[in-house]
Amino acid sequence: MSNSGKHQQRASDKPFQLLKEHQYAYTAVSELFHAVESSDPPLVYVYGPSGCGKTALITNLVPEFAEIHPEATFKIITASEFAAKFAAASNRNRIPQFQQTFRELDLLILEDIQSLESRTQTQRELLSVLDEIIKSGGMVVISSTKPPGELAHFHKKLVNRFHGGVCAAISSLKFQSRLELLTFWAELEQISIQKKELSLIAQKKELSPRELYAILMQLQTVSRIQQQPITNSFTRQFLEGNIEAPKTSVSKITKAVCREFKTNLAEIRSANRSQQIVLPRQCAMFLSRELTDESLAKIANYFNRKNHSTVIHACRHIQHGLEKSPGLRQQISRIKQQLGVYLL
Known part of the structure; x- marks a missing residue:
């Protein structure tokens, strides 16, 4: 899910704990967000191994940006989602509308930039978007699992833009x-x-x-x-592995979700976009991501989705819903109880 608007923000999965290894990246993003006038440089590139806390660190600071810049518009989006939206706009001959959506932003937060490797057209469009945002006095935060110099098959000018910003590494935790x-x-x-x-x-x-x-x-x-x-x-x-944690699977999770929401497996794996099917499907994707070791791609494939960004969107949507809806929290809790995973 991407967010834009004057007061919107995305909540991270759990509260963020600032550690020694995060300090430099945290300071770099914080100083960028606190800049009242145009920041120099206007781009921060945060990189580190998967799961090191890049997203949590960045999104934890977004409320501060919204408070300091109450009239600003911003968007948080993964690079895969950006690519999917660009492809959709291209197929529908709506490139100008796509460009306007991004180029008018005061802040763009783009996650997992390494997923754009070898996507030449998307990279060119992103370069144009970044230049337009920066030219207009906006800010950009990029996250990646790789430093700029290790981004294979990336447009040289795009890599130069990353190098021109503050490059902040997050190392493995001691x-x-x-x-x-x-x-x-x-x-x-x-x-x-x-x-x-x-x-x-x-x-x-x-x-x-x-x-x-x-x-x-x-x-x-x-x-x-x-x-x-x-x-x-x-x-x-x-x-040591002598006491095994209860295990489940995407299939078992989906069947438990179907029982809770009184639907069936065929519907939940279909292209049906009605709300009564979309919500349980997103819950099944969310729980599959949380309770199994399956990759995003495999979860997407199980639900007959071509792009794993659908799973990312579902996880963020449900996480946001859990923070606002006691009813949804109870449903998720009951599903977990059925699976014998978390006895909440």
Whole structure:
């Protein structure tokens, strides 16, 4: 989902915890957003490994931008979504309308730029959009899993635009930061776990923050199902794979969603765009992303969607709905209970 407007913002999946490894990127984006007049440079390029917190860091600062610039228009969109919208506009002969939508923005936040590798036409259009926004005094934030110099098959001028901005790297978290993050999440989720058990998880240095969060939540789930406290021994056994977390699949999730919403598998995987089908389909995509290790592409394929940006849109839509709708939260909770995954 992309957002634009005077007061709109996108909520991140969970509260953001600023860590040492985030500091430079956080400062760079914050200074850009706080610029009252035209910022120099007007572009910040944030890069780091998948799951390191790029999106959370950026979106956490968006409310500050909206408060400082109450009349500004902005949009948050993935590069894949940008490409899909450009392709759709091209097919419908609506390129001028597409260009106007983006070029009049005061702030464009474009995520996962590396997904545009080898998309020559889209890159040219993006270059034009960035130049127009910057020429008009606007701001741009780009996120990527790669530094500009490692973007293969990218237009040289586009890479130069990225190099011309502030390039801020987010490195993999060190042990102390992993422990701090796990402690923060444990308090946030009200998980009864001691620091020495959190330290055992924090030693898993090969895991990203996103994966650490998943481990913590799985540990909590297993302890609830087995009615066992999260002791040092229990945690060690779980981390060693001697206690398995409950597993599910996209198929099982979708069937549980169908039962909750009183629809059927054929409808939810069809092209039907009626609200009574779209909502359960988005819930199934959201839960498939949250509760399985399947890729976005495989989830999209299961639901007969050509582009994984559909799954990204669904996840953001449902996450936003969960923050506003108690009814939707109850439905998601009941589905999880059916699956035996999270006993909420």
